[in-house]
Amino acid sequence: MRQKYVVGNWKLNGSLPGNETLLRAILAGVKPHPGCHLAVCVPAPYLAQVRGLLEGTPVAWGGQDVSRFEKGAYTGEVSGAMLRELGATCSIVGHSERRALFGDADAIVAEKFAAARKAGLVPIFCMGETLDERERGVTEEVLARQLDAVLEKSGAAALDGTVLAYEPVWAIGTGRTATSEQAQQAHAFLRARVGKKDAAVAARLPILYGGSVKGSNAAELFAMPDVDGGLIGGASLVAEDFLAIWRAAVAAG
Numbered sequence: 001m002r003q004k005y006v007v008g009n010w011k012l013n014g015s016l017p018g019n020e021t022l023l024r025a026i027l028a029g030v031k032p033h034p035g036c037h038l039a040v041c042v043p044a045p046y047l048a049q050v051r052g053l054l055e056g057t058p059v060a061w062g063g064q065d066v067s068r069f070e071k072g073a074y075t076g077e078v079s080g081a082m083l084r085e086l087g088a089t090c091s092i093v094g095h096s097e098r099r100a101l102f103g104d105a106d107a108i109v110a111e112k113f114a115a116a117r118k119a120g121l122v123p124i125f126c127m128g129e130t131l132d133e134r135e136r137g138v139t140e141e142v143l144a145r146q147l148d149a150v151l152e153k154s155g156a157a158a159l160d161g162t163v164l165a166y167e168p169v170w171a172i173g174t175g176r177t178a179t180s181e182q183a184q185q186a187h188a189f190l191r192a193r194v195g196k197k198d199a200a201v202a203a204r205l206p207i208l209y210g211g212s213v214k215g216s217n218a219a220e221l222f223a224m225p226d227v228d229g230g231l232i233g234g235a236s237l238v239a240e241d242f243l244a245i246w247r248a249a250v251a252a253g
């Protein structure tokens with residue numbers, strides 16, 4: 001039985017006092033749980049503060065992106081080793097906002113995935129189709145292309161110990177959630193595609209759903225057999241909302 005994961009993505013939000021208030025409220029509501037992992041992916045400048053608040057607690061922390069480069073003349077980049085130095089254990093790679101706004105094409109995402117792994121981070125590898133792609137019936141083609149870029153560069157064994165996230169672009173920050181059946185179908189597709197290369201890795205691979213998850217829809221989504229938790233944007237900025245999702249994951253685990 002796979003464990004559950006709830007990961008917050010703060011995106012470009014936060015402030016020193018606001019982060020502290022949020023994390024203290026989250027910590028007041030969580031207990032360590034053997035079957036359920038909780039993490040927040042925060043803007044890089046806040047990693048040191050977040051480490052100070054979360055070290056020794058059940059909440060892990062990570063980055064929202066990782067450079068495909070290790071070091072050198074790459075102004076503005078943050079390497080996997082830098083994230084690790086600040087205690088991050090994971091990093092999102094291939095988020096649709098980075099794909100759409102910052103030029104993260106499939107090949108670049110594959111390089112970032114490899115860089116995160118090399119640095120000892122758990123990549124949270126995001127994939128998902130746009131509304132236009134869903135309406136044209138090419139969702140599985142898009143997911144296959146995005147997944148294959150990583151499989152071809154790193155191999156299926158490199159997915160072991162990592163986390164996938166299915167995030168339909170049309171559901172991110174829109175209030176429109178995929179139905180639990182739509183999520184299950186996409187997750188099962190991704191798992192089967194990894195399974196063609198390595199059945200054992202596929203069977204233990206956590207696949208999170210992301211896209212307008214809330215306390216009110218989390219239980220239904222997390223009850224699906226291939227949905228192993230959620231990647232949470234907006235609701236991760238409100239302690240009570242994030243905790244409600246966490247409680248749903250614990251109940252489903």
Ligand code: PEP
Nearest residue numbers: 172173210211212233234
């Ligand atoms: C996300 O940013 O990964 C996300 C899923 O956002 P939201 O929960 O706000 O849709």
